[in-house]
Amino acid sequence: MSANCIYIEAAENTDVNRISAGERYASVYNIDYSRCIFCGYCVEACPTDAITHGHGFELATYDINSLVYRKEQLLEKDVMPRLLLQDKFPQL
Numbered sequence: 001m002s003a004n005c006i007y008i009e010a011a012e013n014t015d016v017n018r019i020s021a022g023e024r025y026a027s028v029y030n031i032d033y034s035r036c037i038f039c040g041y042c043v044e045a046c047p048t049d050a051i052t053h054g055h056g057f058e059l060a061t062y063d064i065n066s067l068v069y070r071k072e073q074l075l076e077k078d079v080m081p082r083l084l085l086q087d088k089f090p091q092l
Contacts, residue, residue, distance in 0.1 A: 005035035006042055020048075029071035034064050 009028035019025040
């Protein structure tokens, strides 16, 4: 049973606007880490191996809304450590 923590909206690739090699791509991709149970099903199901889970993270926060990560945030390099530091130290 999944935790319903991932929300995806698919869009079609066209010859004019090709985002990925496949027929479709994720136009919207959100992960709600407040619901995630780190079961790894998303990692196993991902056909492109784009989703990975590591062991060096901490998701403690005072703002539950900051645990929803959008595709644009996830595509940034080292997004998790930076966002968590900004949550704990807003002056950064």
